[in-house]
Amino acid sequence: MNTDPTRLSAAELAHAIASKELSSVEVVQAHLDRIAAVDADVHAFLHVDGAGALDAARAVDERRASGEDLHVLAGVPIAVKDVMATKGLPTTCGSKILEGWIPPYDATLVSRLKAAGMPILGKTNMDEFAMGSSTEHSAYGPTHNPWDLTRIPGGSGGGSSAVVAAYEAPLAIGTDTGGSIRQPASVTGTVGVKPTYGGVSRYGLVALASSLDQAGPCTRTVLDAALLHSVIGGHDPMDSTSINAPVPSVVEAARRADVKGLKVGVIKELGGEGYQAGVRARFDESVTLLQEAGAEVVEVSCPSFDYALAAYYLILPSEASSNLAKFDAMRYGLRVLPEGIEDPSAEQVMAATRDAGFGDEVKRRIILGTYALSSGYYDAYYGQAQKVRRLIANDFSTAFEQVDVLVSPTAPTTAFKLGDKLDDPMSMYLQDVATIPANLAGVPGMSLPSGLADEDGLPTGIQILAPATQDERLYNVGAALEKMLVDRWGGPLLAKAPQLTAKGA
Ligand code: GLN
Numbered sequence: 159m160n161t162d163p164t165r166l167s168a169a170e171l172a173h174a175i176a177s178k179e180l181s182s183v184e185v186v187q188a189h190l191d192r193i194a195a196v197d198a199d200v201h202a203f204l205h206v207d208g209a210g211a212l213d214a215a216r217a218v219d220e221r222r223a224s225g226e227d228l229h230v231l232a233g234v235p236i237a238v239k240d241v242m243a244t245k246g247l248p249t250t251c252g253s254k255i256l257e258g259w260i261p262p263y264d265a266t267l268v269s270r271l272k273a274a275g276m277p278i279l280g281k282t283n284m285d286e287f288a289m290g291s292s293t294e295h296s297a298y299g300p301t302h303n304p305w306d307l308t309r310i311p312g313g314s315g316g317g318s319s320a321v322v323a324a325y326e327a328p329l330a331i332g333t334d335t336g337g338s339i340r341q342p343a344s345v346t347g348t349v350g351v352k353p354t355y356g357g358v359s360r361y362g363l364v365a366l367a368s369s370l371d372q373a374g375p376c377t378r379t380v381l382d383a384a385l386l387h388s389v390i391g392g393h394d395p396m397d398s399t400s401i402n403a404p405v406p407s408v409v410e411a412a413r414r415a416d417v418k419g420l421k422v423g424v425i426k427e428l429g430g431e432g433y434q435a436g437v438r439a440r441f442d443e444s445v446t447l448l449q450e451a452g453a454e455v456v457e458v459s460c461p462s463f464d465y466a467l468a469a470y471y472l473i474l475p476s477e478a479s480s481n482l483a484k485f486d487a488m489r490y491g492l493r494v495l496p497e498g499i500e501d502p503s504a505e506q507v508m509a510a511t512r513d514a515g516f517g518d519e520v521k522r523r524i525i526l527g528t529y530a531l532s533s534g535y536y537d538a539y540y541g542q543a544q545k546v547r548r549l550i551a552n553d554f555s556t557a558f559e560q561v562d563v564l565v566s567p568t569a570p571t572t573a574f575k576l577g578d579k580l581d582d583p584m585s586m587y588l589q590d591v592a593t594i595p596a597n598l599a600g601v602p603g604m605s606l607p608s609g610l611a612d613e614d615g616l617p618t619g620i621q622i623l624a625p626a627t628q629d630e631r632l633y634n635v636g637a638a639l640e641k642m643l644v645d646r647w648g649g650p651l652l653a654k655a656p657q658l659t660a661k662g663a
Contacts, residue, residue: 162443163188167381168234171328175233177555178222182215182233183589186277189235191325193279196662202301202311202320202394204240205248206280211235214277215417221275232275232383237327239318240281241288243362244268244341244375251364252284252296252314255320255515256491266394267331267373272659273387277326282317283401287482288338288366290314291589294580295519302576303346303617305655309573312589319346320378324658330376335366336470337342337569337593339374344619347607347651349377349386351592354626355600356401358387359394367477368399370470370597374446378652380636384412387629393416398602401627411630415637418472422635423458423555423561428592433570436611437618441567444608445622447642448568448635460553465546466595470532472597482520487511522583551599554625561632564623566592568605572616596623606640607651617651 163171163185174180190208197203200512218233238244241251243261247270250256257625264272272441275390283297293301299318303309305323311320315332319342332339334352339390343350351374356374365371375386391405429438442455449455486508487493495512516524530539557564567591579586597605605619624631644650 164192166328168231168328168377168385169379169381169458171234172231175608176349179335182218182277182657183212185233185520186211186235186279187216189279189327196324197326198661199307200320200326201299201318201657202282202324202326202480203237203310204252204298205276205316206251210247211277211279214272214275214437218275218277229274229389231389233277234329235277235279235327236271237279237318237321237330237424238271239315239330239332240270240284241333241339241364242331243364244278244281247278247281249281249364250298251288251644252298253515253517253520254297254492255511266359266396267390268362269359270390270578271477276389282315282321282330284317285314286520287364287478288314288333288335289478289523291337291586292576292579294576295517297517301577303573304658305347305573310345310576312345312569312573314338315376315606316342319343319348319350320347322376322378323652323655328378329382330391332375332376333363333371333373334597335370336474336597337590340593340603340619340621341569341589343376343605345573345617347598347655348618349380349383349604349606351375351383351604351627351632352596352602353391354388354602355555357406357602357627357629358390359397359400361394361396362613365481367474368481369477371576372597378650379413380640381409384408384626384633389537403627406629406631407489408633411633412637414634415520417448417453417635418452418640419431420563420635421561422448422453422555423453424455424501425463425564425566426457426459427461427463428566432588432591433567434572434611434613436613437567437569437571440609440611440618441620444639444643445565449637455645456561457558458564460557460595462546462553463595464551466598467548467549467591468585469543469546469593470598470625471526472539473547475523475527476530476540479524479525482524487516487518491515505546519583520610546613550595554599555603558625562624563635568592568619570619572611572614572618583609592621596653601626602629603631604636606636608643609651610654611648621651
């Protein structure tokens with residue numbers, strides 16, 4: 159077995175810890191050392207909680223020593239996107255407006271990680287309030303892609319994908335409102351899953367767009383994602399949109415990995431014009447592999463997907479403008495007093511705080527959303543977008559009458575250079591053209607590395623989509639494809655990434 163714990167998958171770590179080959183303290187310490195060595199370059203963490211993680215690891219080791227029956231992932235550490243409330247640990251959402259805020263409670267998902275005995279290494283960097291596709295909109299500086307530090311790690315959850323790609327954590331939690339788990343996975347050569355809407359509790363997830371947000375796993379393997387999915391999934395009475403049904407049997411599905419007789423639909427509208435040649439080539443090869451493994455592949459048309467981006471950029475800002483109204487200088491975080499006003503009103507303090515505390519992208523979306531919801535425009539914009547949303551859900555229903563899963567490239571390009579799209583919001587928004595339909599319809603999606611694009615040698619991904627509540631299908635197909643691809647590459651794709659070392663080492 160590899161002696162460096164940071165190179166093991168979560169499943170391997172779980173096994174090593176359960177069989178007492180490694181203690182949780184050793185595993186956590188190895189990851190803290192790795193973070194200390196490379197995170198100055200990657201900048202994937204906003205807060206590292208070394209003491210807390212070691213305490214949790216020690217507690218698990220003691221419970222194991224006393225013979226207690228523990229959860230399969232007990233002792234395996236994890237990093238959490240800074241949009242999830244963590245009791246006693248800063249939660250900034252990548253924004254200055256929440257600087258210094260320490261939540262008095264844990265998100266349900268975080269409570270479940272703790273209950274499973276998983277030490278939390280820290281909180282990961284993200285675009286401010288999860289708005290973006292590059293993690294450059296973080297108020298705390300961008301995260302760098304471990305494959306090439308001059309490039310973006312995707313967004314909004316670039317930190318969570320970068321920590322697993324850089325071996326700073328075996329597992330991480332992301333959130334996906336329009337693609338923020340899947341697109342970062344695609345551009346960092348890792349696995350990312352957005353579960354069915356309602357499959358993972360949103361209680362304690364600081365809302366961007368409540369009808370679209372969903373938390374899920376960021377990992378290096380499909381099996382690891384399934385193991386994590388089963389910890390965080392399941393009904394929660396604290397979230398009124400939580401599905402009241404058992405967690406799908408995703409681990410069994412990942413172990414099954416058999417696509418024989420399955421019908422796979424290639425989405426006609428995703429993958430043509432605007433997609434990089436190497437992204438398309440690796441996607442086509444993956445589809446051929448599925449076919450060779452016994453799947454039947456057909457082309458499926460989802461005509462309304464062409465309008466998904468436009469509908470999303472009305473629905474998301476509308477919900478965001480309402481959700482972000484609570485950052486009013488009265489309840490949380492930052493409070494800025496307006497200059498030159500002796501006895502400012504509450505409104506004046508609010509305005510000064512929001513002006514100083516929110517970045518440009520957040521302001522842009524609040525303005526857009528407020529406009530779209532304003533009386534006289536509501537029907538023309540928000541109402542119309544909701545109708546398109548229904549058409550997209552109908553396209554999915556029709557498609558899933560014909561096939562078991564749908565596939566497309568995850569993102570149109572590989573990782574672009576930091577700064578390249580910062581002044582061009584529209585081209586940044588286009589990064590999510592393939593991922594957004596799943597959020598609008600609430601269906602689950604996975605991104606899996608499909609290889610390296612020939613033109614730049616950077617990773618790219620294939621997206622797998624399934625009907626709502628049928629998350630197992632993603633894991634079955636994903637694991638089958640992963641096995642074939644890893645065989646073809648002669649090992650995991652990440653082994654081909656330039657190996658980061660400590661500065662000056
Ligand atoms: N990039 C998309 C956006 O900026 C997706 C964000 C997300 O999924 N959180 O809205």
